[in-house]
């Protein structure tokens with residue numbers, strides 16, 4: 001009897017000590033499991049005198065029932081406690097403000113590229129994209145720059161093999177398009193170009209926008225008219241252009257195109273170094289050799305071409321003083337271009 005009382009007391013204490021369902025189950029098994037204390041008591045039946053056995057059996061069974069009842073009550077409480085704990089841990093505060101995901105913004109180079117396409121598409125140009133890995137013929141030879149031509153030194157070229165290179169200029173697209181398409185042509189060719197060149201205003205990879213117009217009776221006036229329209233839309237409503245003689249192998253005559261300074265309006269400031277003008281692109285009348293190389297008769301057709309650096313336009317337009325800012329992708333810099 002006393003032993004039963006003691007076992008019951010110990011079982012109650014073990015159940016109370018249990019911190020979770022697992023510990024409670026282990027405690028229960030210690031008493032009611034197959035190796036448990038109550039089962040062990042039952043096994044002692046053999047050692048007991050025959051006439052005492054029914055009474056002994058009854059007492060052990062009563063103890064078993066009592067403990068089963070006690071453990072099942074604890075189990076129920078434990079379940080409730082654990083559920084309450086789980087609910088508290090998973091509680092959601094529906095009044096808490098949500099996390100904000102700021103909208104991104106287009107990169108300034110992408111913005112200027114899109115704007116250029118908008119401007120020239122409005123004048124009937126179609127976009128044509130050539131490959132970034134070019135062969136020597138399209139990048140140089142067909143553009144009237146054969147192997148021994150000194151103008152090859154104007155651009156520091158990354159050669160991949162003797163024949164293949166990373167294009168140094170989108171001008172290669174002129175040839176590729178003219179081989180495919182007969183005039184009239186109005187082409188705009190944006191893309192990445194590569195040169196072994198690196199300082200505050202030059203980067204080994206940058207973007208150019210090439211333009212090409214070929215038709216009967218095209219003159220330098222057409223070129224300047226279209227570039228005026230470009231300058232007015234890109235920089236300011238009062239922008240003007242100025243053509244200066246220059247040299248490119250693929251154009252004759254060749255010009256350097258300046259735009260009146262959009263900061264001082266032409267009076268002279270630090271951006272235009274006091275001149276009132278900013279150089280923005282190279283252009284000219286397509287050299288007759290280039291037309292001939294593409295099977296276009298230069299006595300029937302004439303054309304103009306131009307090429308500009310998109311980074312340069314973006315830097316001028318937004319007052320960016322280092323080209324590296326355009327490739328570092330510092331969010332603090334890029335955020336300033338949100339609309």
Ligand code: DAH
Pocket residue numbers: 168169170171210211248250251281282283284304305306307308
């Ligand atoms: N390809 C020249 C460069 O990268 C830019 C250029 C000049 C393109 C005159 C032209 C052009 O189409 O007519 O420096």
